[in-house]
Amino acid sequence: MFKNSTLVLMLLLALSACKNESKEKNPEEKQTNVDTDLNHMLNNYYEEGLKLNPLNATFSGDARYNDSFPNFLSDEYTSELKNYYTKYKDEASKIDDSDLSETEKMSKAILLWECNINLEALSFKNSQYFPIDQMWSVNLLMGQLASGSSAQPFKTVEDYSNWLKRVDGFVLWLNSAESRMREGMAAGYVLPKSLIVKVIPQLKAMTETNVEQNLYYSPIKNFPENFSEEDKKQIGEDYFKMVSEKIVPAYKSLHDFMAGDYLKAGRTTTGIADTPNGEAFYKHQIKLYTTTEMTADEIHQLGLNEVARISSEMEKVKEQIGFKGNLKAFFNHVRTNKEMMPFNEPQQIIDNFYAIHEKMKPQLEILFDNKPKTEFEVKQTEKFRENSASAEYNPGSLDGTRPGIFYVPIPNASEYNIYSDESLFLHEAIPGHHYQISLTQENDALPMFRKTLFYSGYGEGWALYSESLGKELGLFTDPYQYFGMLGAEMHRAVRLVVDTGMHSKGWTREQAIQYCLENEAESEAGIISEIERYMANPGQALAYKIGQLKILELRAKAEKEMGNKFQIAEFHNQVLETGCVPLALLENKINNWIANSK
Template identity: 50%
Template sequence: MMRKISVITTMFCALFFIQCKKDHDKTDFTALCKSYFDDKSALNPLDATVYGQNQYNAELLFEMTDAHRRAQAKFFEKYANAIATVDYSALTDDEKISCDIIKWEVSIGKEMLKYPTNLMPVNQFTGTHLNMGMFAGGTSSQPFKTEKDYRNFLSRMDKFSIWIDSAMVYMKKGVQKGYVLPKALTLKVIPQFEELITEKPEDNLYYSAIKIMPADFPDDVKKQLAAQYAQTISEKLVPQFRKMAAYLKTDYLAASRNTSGISSLPMGKETYATWAKNWTTTEKTPDEIHKLGLQQVAALKAEMEKIRIKVGFKGSMKDFLNDLRNNRRLMPFSTPEQVLAHFDSIYNRIKPNVGKLFSMTPKTLFEIRRTEAFREKSASAEYIQGAADGTRPGIFYVPVPDAKTYNVLQDEDLFLHEAIPGHHFQVSIQQENNALPDFRKFNWFGAYGEGWALYTESLGKELGLYTDPYQYMGMLSAEMHRAIRLVVDTGIHTKGWTREQAIRYSLDNEAETEASIISEIERYMAVPGQALSYKIGQLKILELREKAKKQLGTRFDIREFHKKVLESGVMPLELLEAKLDAWMQQ
């Protein structure tokens, strides 16, 4: 009897030890995920503010400096080593996805540090100077509710004045090494700084938060903050804006290149291949992507031809596209308020049908707003995510520089992509999922995120839209726009295409206005590879949907498919496919 008890006790202790080890491994991995997120946020304080990590609200990223790049390299090495010690077999399925995401990010991050892209720290499409401008408006991600909030941004403004000096230092290094922006982009950056130069601090964008100061602040605090903001604007920011604008207009513009693609720069082709990998999360080569784009353009042309015939347009497709750009019936508005009301009406039309396609919807509130004046001329419609704690809604920004020439052709499609069920659903559901580690709740992969948003454009008819053939043509034209991106982005950066050649190709194949197409082409020139993510991701999600329909047959439920795609947040496409394959097999 004693012998039996001894054996049983020994077995129990062994099992207990194994379980304890598993629990220990799990705790270690949970701690690793937390540490990874904390370190990542500290390296990217502006992103941290967007994600509601308010402990970083006074900090600023000096992303172009050698010191920051050394910190990035140290970060990647730290977590490459840490992830190598994890017992992968002991992780849950969702933890394995987390582990694989960290591996992927660390690997691509190390690869991207090989290239001197920090020598071009400003462009007209994205960057710290534009993000700071949005924050300064007082209604974006930077909170302005407490005195501490105001002092945080005051500190950030002070650092931003120093950031401008750092940017110019590295731009000058870029000039010496021939690593500079194309002239067309430099010309677009100049007014972005010039428009921030004001004689009176009260007229400056960076004074906006003072004008919306909470009424319950004590009078002496209000006066002090107003005086400090005015002093920082007058003595630090405006002189720096003048300095940057003058440098851009003289030395930098003279040194700016006449070529359009990054392949003309040192290590340009290798840089682009890495950026393409980063944005698509695939191993597709630029040449493969270019050929895929040409195939997609041809297929969509055939669909667009059907609409031309349906509406009875007698001219060629090229004539039809020109008519869509200039048709006054598609420009019915005279004020920006009418444009915003139009998007409200689209929102109201889809609301009754959302439940037919989605069993999982976000709690985060949603708003439609006009893009701020300082960036409206060069901005595209966009979605800015809400705060995970619900304190800030998700915002769909619509630029309306001229309401009288605003074309409604793609508005239904645009709303689905940027708002609901596109980015607002995907980002909010991800942020609200408390089962995910924070680094995944607040993460982004272009191929998944933009791929999802483009995929949702195809859901319009099921949501009660595209009853007008012109709006359906708008959807096809928007999809064509993303197919064209595969062609022109790779064309510009690997095949020697000029800016003008890319503009002409776009004009010949889609209904966007020439002004819009020029902005788009210059966007691709500024951020190589980013535009590839949309179509690559969409095609993968469509492929997985068809695969699920075929394998599951009558058991296929579109609501369940969408739930499986959205529930775990963004990830490289290979991991998404593995996740959905496992679901289909179950």
């Protein structure tokens, strides 16, 4: 039950007056009272947030809401969200910074940023009218959970029952998604045709009428050994009905709608600016993902500058390898070089990532004196989403019992090119997302709500910065792997150009694809998938380079101003111990650390 913060303070003041025969508290008592009030508020914010988004609780390893799936698309839910953020914004604003420690000031600043950016998001209709796309939407997340090998547990009879109840809520969401998209069509909000055609087969896969082959029947194939035959029989019957009577019909209806009316109405244009209020929405997305006030024009020019700088570095590698021809020809050489495709089985690719980890372990001890306790695994991306997926990291549970997982799409092992695998591992696994997220979750000094926050500017910026540590970690001894790192950095620089190009400067999908083909070594199929990813989530792709450049800038400043006092492991501690924060707050923290060191 939420306690009135004013009442708490009044009671504490009364106790203080009785004890000290004074109407005023001494400074230490005042600090304690404010601490209690702030921490109480932050805890309530976190707990209420889990109820509003129980999927976050599940992925954090909190099982209390594993049976819940609210209708995120309903007007009632939107109203709840608005009230939630408004309430905590008002409460946080009443707390005086002069009473807070530096850590508490940062927690308050982050909370206010969260409330403001989410309230701003609620002023747009995009999340309701674009509930489904080929890469980011909740139906894909539910598919991961349905596989039985993700964050939703299937260890007890209650676990199996929880999933049935959650699916009931999800089916309601699927029906609402169709209704909302019909509303969106009427209001001018509709996906580009090139994205719709990628969603249709994803939905089709879930209409499998051979129930035992349907993804949502998967948990029945892996019963725990301690289940009784009676439990297995009953659960099996319940899941058969769930798939045949709920999942298949709901997905079939949505599939038929998207393959019919929605596809016919699909946009032939590319950028979000071609939708109602699109320019304002893109400005919001830039702020959301970069956590800066940069404009689309500034980011576009920064991207062009970075593309030119990285191209110069790539020329040096080309010359080192002895390749005769221009850089574009070298890209094609790298894309098609069979020596860079040495494997035939997915497990060989996964084993290669583990070998990369072993190679860099000695240097990790030097660059990092804080390492997470949470384990990590490398897994192949599930088949149902593999063709449209990028490599990604899924965090472990808050208590560390579920490992972090690095998912790798391997549609065809014999065509898998390993030239960028070292940089990919640095980014997605160690010391990239796995270190940053796990250390945050394991940091008991942080309030709970900060343990599960993810700001792309910081989080993706850290992961891209981690790629630049390759040589310091004993990697990139092969010039092709070093070129792979440059290629990954170029990939993020190109994103600045094409994302702003499509969503702010009128570029078409085809123009963006061509720009990528001319400036990076990704395969054409990979580039098409990436461009369509940016189309589905405007602005997200900007975060990587913006964040990386800020961390590199802060490291260079610390090295210059601290001189011999600079220790790389301590710099990494300073960056990682805050958890995910907006970049301006990280910059303030590092500047204070540099100043205090003097």
